[in-house]
Amino acid sequence: xxxxxxxxxxxxxxxxxxxxxxxxxxxxxxxxxxxxxxxxxxxxxxxxxxxxxxxxxxxxxxxxxxxxxxxxxxxxxxxxxxxxxxxxxxxxxxxxxxxxxxxxxxxxxxxxxxxxxxxxxxxxxxxxxxxxxxxxxxxxxxxxxxxxxxxx
Amino acid sequence: xxxxxxxxxxxxxxxxxxxxxxxxxxxxxxxxxxxxxxxxxxxxxxxxxxxxxxxxxxxxxxxxxxxxxxxxxxxxxxxxxxxxxxxxxxxxxxxxxxxxxxxxxxxxxxxxxxxxx
Numbered sequence: 176x177x178x179x180x181x182x183x184x185x186x187x188x189x190x191x192x193x194x195x196x197x198x199x200x201x202x203x204x205x206x207x208x209x210x211x212x213x214x215x216x217x218x219x220x221x222x223x224x225x226x227x228x229x230x231x232x233x234x235x236x237x238x239x240x241x242x243x244x245x246x247x248x249x250x251x252x253x254x255x256x257x258x259x260x261x262x263x264x265x266x267x268x269x270x271x272x273x274x275x276x277x278x279x280x281x282x283x284x285x286x287x288x289x290x291x292x293x294x295x296x297x298x299x300x301x302x303x304x305x306x307x308x309x310x311x312x313x314x315x316x317x318x319x320x321x322x323x324x325x326x327x
Numbered sequence: 328x329x330x331x332x333x334x335x336x337x338x339x340x341x342x343x344x345x346x347x348x349x350x351x352x353x354x355x356x357x358x359x360x361x362x363x364x365x366x367x368x369x370x371x372x373x374x375x376x377x378x379x380x381x382x383x384x385x386x387x388x389x390x391x392x393x394x395x396x397x398x399x400x401x402x403x404x405x406x407x408x409x410x411x412x413x414x415x416x417x418x419x420x421x422x423x424x425x426x427x428x429x430x431x432x433x434x435x436x437x438x439x440x441x442x443x444x
Binding site: 188189191192195209210213216217220221224227228278279280281282283284286287290 | 355389392
């Protein structure tokens with residue numbers, strides 16, 4: 176099935192769970208596995224949190240733009256902010272790298288986004304904003320659940 | 328979705344029971360509650376019971392790591408119990424399982440407490 180959504184919301188932290196709910200509802204028709212749903216929810220949560228904390232430095236007047244499309248079982252998602260941008264994307268992607276240690280940010284956001292999707296790309300221009308694009312084939316793959324059952 | 332937090336302290340062990348979703352938004356609420364209790368009571372060890380936690384992202388990792396960094400300065404310990412498989416996946420990805428003891432079986436709590444007390 177083919178479908179798409181476009182959505183904008185203010186950079187309030189309460190909208191992190193809203194974004195997760197939206198994306199969960201959006202992918203429901205292709206019947207993803209529980210594992211895939213959680214991975215997608217986590218990825219969206221990380222990307223929206225990044226936009227709020229880093230893009231807008233928690234200024235709630237910022238706008239987060241979320242787009243998603245499904246072509247067959249291939250999900251593409253884009254999370255975009257119009258905030259301060261990232262000076263050095265490669266450095267920011269390093270596991271445990273964080274500019275906000277005092278706020279107990281773990282520096283794992285990009286690593287999680289990379290691990291839970293087939294492809295992810297960060298385009299950032301300082302002073303203009305950051306766009307993160309993800310692709311993931313939803314195969315209704317329950318390999319994690321199977322793996323765990325086998326370990327019992 | 329929100330988070331429900333229940334906290335109690337017994338013999339310097341802080342028990343943290345979480346249900347719901349732990350993200351950046353709810354982690355701010357949780358951090359304030361934890362800091363308040365740790366300011367009022369003597370806490371040497373922390374046990375996070377995540378049996379009823381449905382979702383956790385890297386903000387949750389940040390919270391647990393933050394408490395660990397504090398507790399290790401007083402030679403205490405931090406433990407996590409009862410993670411659902413998908414919460415555990417984020418936990419393991421973070422590498423926290425190398426420094427924080429993970430218990431899958433809730434019935435082992437008493438044994439663990441005897442071990443640290």
